[in-house]
Amino acid sequence: MLAAAGLLDGLTATTHWRAAELLNELGARYVPDRVVEHLPQRIITAAGVSSGIDMALRLVELLVDREAAQAAQLLIEYDPRPPFASGSLANADEATRIRAAEFLRSRK
DSSP states (O other): OTTTTTTTTTSEEOOOGGGHHHHHHTTOEEOOOSEEEEGGGTEEEEOSHHHHHHHHHHHHHHHTOHHHHHHHHHHTTOOOOOSSSOSSTTTSOHHHHHHHHHHHHHTO
């Protein structure tokens, strides 16, 4: 939505890997980071579900303070310990990437 509105033109940004090409087409420059901040523009982007939580906690820190963000993290019991090391394209093996892509293609 930010890219479609032109708010990311020329900026680096992140999104779910499936939307990376679209993000570039809309004028942003995709980077595979979990969270990307452009604080002077008041813009923060996140890559996926768990990075969205990271972004939300960062926003609490920016808008309130670090202690409030830490309390929020505790309140939602956010203590990620994924059972597999396949939560990003950089970490997932080829077979996992292929299976995920096939799943997404079958849902179009």
